[in-house]
Amino acid sequence: HDLIGLKRKFPNLPGRLVLEDLPDIIEYTKESIEDSIEVVGYNIFTEQPLKGAKAYYLRTMLYDWPDKQSLLALVRVREAMANDSVLLINKNTLPKVGASSFSVSLDINMINIFAALERTEKQWVDLLERAGFRVVKIWRADYNDVGSNALFEAVACQL
Numbered sequence: 110h111d112l113i114g115l116k117r118k119f120p121n122l123p124g125r126l127v128l129e130d131l132p133d134i135i136e137y138t139k140e141s142i143e144d145s146i147e148v149v150g151y152n153i154f155t156e157q158p159l160k161g162a163k164a165y166y167l168r169t170m171l172y173d174w175p176d177k178q179s180l181l182a183l184v185r186v187r188e189a190m191a192n193d194s195v196l197l198i199n200k201n202t203l204p205k206v207g208a209s210s211f212s213v214s215l216d217i218n219m220i221n222i223f224a225a226l227e228r229t230e231k232q233w234v235d236l237l238e239r240a241g242f243r244v245v246k247i248w249r250a251d252y253n254d255v256g257s258n259a260l261f262e263a264v265a266c267q268l
């Protein structure tokens with residue numbers, strides 16, 4: 110939906126828009142994706158097939174994976190990036206204190222089901238740094254509950 114929204118808002122945007130997901134999911138959904146958006150099936154733990162994209166956008170991802178697997182997925186993105194690529198992580202973050210009951214229940218579910226977690230802003234920054242990224246900006250929405258309230262803009266560090 111974000112790709113469609115981007116295309117509608119900027120119809121003359123140059124370049125390709127590509128939706129990636131697991132091959133089975135892509136196979137199941139591709140008929141409903143409009144023609145201007147390409148689809149590619151892949152597994153985030155394997156080599157990223159799209160090299161040198163201007164932006165790699167992960168929305169509502171990795172909260173259902175522990176840090177070990179999340180690091181691997183992020184490294185796979187970093188390996189595919191060009192010098193001018195950016196990584197954009199769009200995700201709800203937990204406040205250090207005073208999280209809503211919805212966010213807390215989601216966090217507990219992620220712990221129980223996947224040994225994963227809803228992350229705070231600091232936990233996301235730490236994870237990105239451990240994966241070889243530098244966070245250049247955190248864009249915040251003006252709400253702090255359900256939805257994706259943070260967009261982390263990160264670039265690959267020279268290793």
Ligand SMILES: C[S@@+](CC[C@H](N)C(=O)[O-])C[C@H]1O[C@@H](n2cnc3c(N)ncnc32)[C@H](O)[C@@H]1O
Binds near residue numbers: 131134152153169
């Ligand atoms: C919570 S959904 C988010 C979907 C979409 N990004 C959004 O914001 O609506 C997580 C997505 O990750 C995909 N996914 C799970 N494991 C994956 C993997 N190993 N490789 C690629 N995609 C995966 C799922 O199929 C699902 O579409």
